[in-house]
Amino acid sequence: MKKNYIAALALVLGMFTNTWAQSQRSCATMQHLQMQLQSDPTLAARMQQIENKSQQIIAGNAQNRTTAVIVIPVVVHVVYNTASQNISDAQVQSQIDVLNEDFRKLNADASLTPSIYAGRAVDCQIQFCLAQRDPNGLATTGIVRKSTSTTSFSSNDGIKTATSATAGGDNAWNSTQYLNLWSGNLSGGLLGYAQFPGGAASTDGVVILYSAFGRVGNVAVPYDKGRTATHEIGHWLNLRHIWGDANCGDDFVSDTPIQQTSNFGCPTFPHITCSNGTGDMSMNYMDYTDDACMYMFSSGQSSRMSAAISSSRPGILTSQGCVPVTGGTCAVPVGLTSSAITTSSATISWGAASGAGSYNVQYRIIGAATWTSTSSTTTSIALSGLTSASNYEFQIQTVCSSALSAFSGSGTFTTGTVSTTCNVASGLSSSAITTTSATISWSAATGAVSYAIQYRIVGAASWTSTTSTTTSKALSGLTSASNYEFQVQTVCSAGSSAFSASGLFTTSTVATGCSDIYEPNQTRTAGALISVNTTISGLIGVSGDNDYYKFVTTSGLTNIKVILDQLPADYDLKLYNSSGTTLTTSQNGGTTSEQIIRNTTTAATYYLRVYGYSGANNATSCYHLTVNTSGSTFRTTNQLADEGSLNALKINGIDELSVYPNPATDKLNLNFFITENATITANVIDMIGKTVMNQNFTAQEGFNQSALDISSLNNGIYFLRIQQNDQIVVKKFVVKH
Ligand SMILES: [Zn+2]
Known part of the structure; x- marks a missing residue:
């Protein structure tokens, strides 16, 4: 052996x-x-x-x-x-x-x-x-x-x-x-x-x-x-x-059969190896079978x-290891207290017990099946790894040189509640508003993991809810021309805030036909000082109906750029000065855009004509007109302070009536602008309101010059009153023969 x-x-x-x-x-x-x-x-x-x-x-x-x-x-x-x-x-x-x-x-x-x-x-x-x-x-x-x-x-x-x-x-x-x-x-x-x-x-x-x-x-x-x-x-x-840790090895025991190697799991008996006849003793504790399949030495x-x-x-x-120690006083600890309690830790203390060499400590959540055990050589111990917001009990046992006391009655403490600041969202705003969508935003709130959002048309009974993990959310499927309110709730790891006060926005109106919209306060594209959307309705051809605009430049803002785009048909553009002289015409074919640029250093009044090429009328679509003035270069930023100096207006009917000479002797000249061919009625009225002259004449669309024979009038002050349909313009003049 x-x-x-x-x-x-x-x-x-x-x-x-x-x-x-x-x-x-x-x-x-x-x-x-x-x-x-x-x-x-x-x-x-x-x-x-x-x-x-x-x-x-x-x-x-x-x-x-x-x-x-x-x-x-x-x-x-x-x-x-x-x-x-x-x-x-x-x-x-x-x-x-x-x-x-x-x-x-x-x-x-x-x-x-x-x-x-x-x-x-x-x-x-x-x-x-x-x-x-x-x-x-x-x-x-x-x-x-x-x-x-x-x-x-x-x-x-x-x-x-x-x-x-x-x-x-x-x-x-x-x-x-x-x-x-x-x-x-x-x-x-x-x-x-x-x-x-x-x-x-x-x-x-x-x-x-x-x-x-x-x-x-x-x-x-x-x-x-x-x-x-x-x-x-x-x-x-x-x-x-x-x-025997070898192939058919020796375990130095005579009554265990030789076997080839280890058995695993739960082998079927007999498993004969090494010609051992009666089979491996796989149920022996010294094999490698599962716990349930080994049961003998x-x-x-x-x-x-x-x-x-x-x-x-x-x-x-x-050895005396199994012999209990006896004798001596070994008091049960009393005076259990707790301190320094957090969400996951606490320090427990007790009064020193007679005979104590050290103390055994056990603690658990009240109602738990098992205790956690530890020990201390002093009269306190810091516990950690506790569960928040839980009621704990703990007991102390005195370890004496010759005995163990019983465990004390339970002391108790409650761990703190995890409280994470979870602020209400603020700074609500909206952007990218269309007829059916809008993007709402807010400031990041302390504690936020995500946000819950609710929105509705103001006055609606119920909210629509959604969520976001960022500080904005694009809303879609909205109703046009409606006042919406929305509220944001901060979702934190341990609960949620209240909903914020409402933010508001109004969805855009769906365009139905075209109307003149002057948009001095809108956010404009770079370079545009004034944008005008206006109807095409009534344009019937080169010599037919037209749209006219007037604008005035001032010193320092004299260069002019006019862009006519988004054309539904072949429309053209013409720029006049205040005397009716054509300055520039833009007549690209088809529906390409039209543009006029006039570089000048002189402040002046201008007229702008938008007109359709023959047959190119469209009564339902809109064109887009942009007028831009500048100093040396055209503007690239929005400058509201300049609005008054441009003041482009769509005009309709008679405009810019002037009379001369004044005083006049026998002939009074009339200059005026009119937006369509018309029969004009001219009346002269004296100081006491009596009509002393009445004459009709035909005016052509655009700038007109006519004259009245006033040789028959007495010296004095008079008023010239001209009327087209229900539009009346009055000018005062003096006759002095
Ligand atoms: Zn082993």
Whole structure:
């Protein structure tokens, strides 16, 4: 056997270069052994000594333990980075319960053992207790909790060493007196690993993934029945994997069949390998099957474990770890208070208790099923990671040198409510308004995650709702020529603000036909000082009806640009001076735009004629006329201050009547502008209102010059009154023969 054992250790040194299968049970005990053999040249010799002694004990040639049932004190180091990793006392206790069933063959599923192996399944007469006194003789729950900033651990023993108060794992208790069990988060699908007898004291013990620890709480199938610890503690008591970690290898136990390799999942029995006849003992705790499918140690394994205790862990046999401390006064803490309460933290305090060496603390949301546990060496502790707006209770237990008190009555506190400022939106405005759409905007509100919007025609019964994640929203499908109101509500992470006061806008009116619209205050295109939209209705041809405009330039704004565009038909453009002289004509063909530019330094009055080419009339569409004046260059910005100096007006009928000479002797000349051919009636009225002359004459569209014979009138003051239809223009003149 000696030769075989050395060969087995040598084999270990050449194995396990690959990672284990993640979806199957993975125990890193042999990898851990491999690392230790490489780093500690004396380990192999120590293990050989233990093996030799064990074999002597098993052969009956050396003293075995005398105690019928061994009780092994256990300390559980709960090393956690998250709340779920901080497994409950109940989950820890459930693991102890599993061990006490499995090692005593009290497990209910022992009955599933195939009959061929039932006679080999035994009660190992090994029990476990959560330590009741620590290495210093002080009372303990046997559970040590250590918060760590380390998110996960591997099989390199990092979980067994506290590298600082906040990082790494938790240091082992005296391993000659206690079984150290570490619960924590293991990376890479690792379920756990153990250290064989003979290894370093500081790393002696068993490490288990927190979600494979015990059988209640945060456990995950198929490793939810606590068998990972049963398996690993088997290693800790010197058991090998049942296949000997080699092809048809040796596990140094006589009553376990040779088997080729590990079994996974829940294999069908019998699975015959290595000509083992009766089949693999896959239901043995030292195979790799799921928790639900392993339920026995063999008699040979029991003997080997018993021998390992005698040969390598004799201190366990006399440990006082499971003996409660007694005697002395150990008062229950009183005077529980809380302070520094935030939404996620609080500091709890209590009065110093007689006999206290330290205190155990447990707290929970009132009504929760489980407590969170921690401890303190002072009479206060800061709790963090709490849930906001929750009622908590907490209890304190005094840890004395010789006893534990009962837990105190509960103190309570309520964590703060998360309150995020959530301001009402303000600064509502609107833009890009058309007949059916508008864009509404507002200022960013403190706390906003998004915005809820409601809008309606003012006076409507119901709102239309929408949302936006920005500070604006384009609304469409609106009704034209309607007054709308809209309100904005700030949506925050923890609720919403009230709706804002209403913003208002009015949708545009749908154009129906054309009307003259002077738009001195509208937002104009670059360069336009005045824009005019006017009807085409009545244009019948070159010599027919026309549209006329008059405008006056002033010093400093003398250059002129006229643009006629958006033409529905072939329209032309002509510019006159106030004497009726044509200055410029624009007569592009078809519906291209017309443009006149006149560069001048003289302020003057102008007339502008828009007229249709023969047949090019359109009674329903509109053209667009833009008049722009400037100093040296045409304007590119809106300048309302210049409005009065341009004042372009559409004119209709008689305009610019002048009479001369004045005083007149025998002939009075009339000059006037008229927008259409007409018969004009001229009356002369004296100072007492008597009509002294009445004459009709024909006027041509445009500028007219006529004369009245006044030689028959007496000297005096008179009024010339000319009328076209219902338009009347009056001028005063003097006759002086
Ligand atoms: Zn293993």
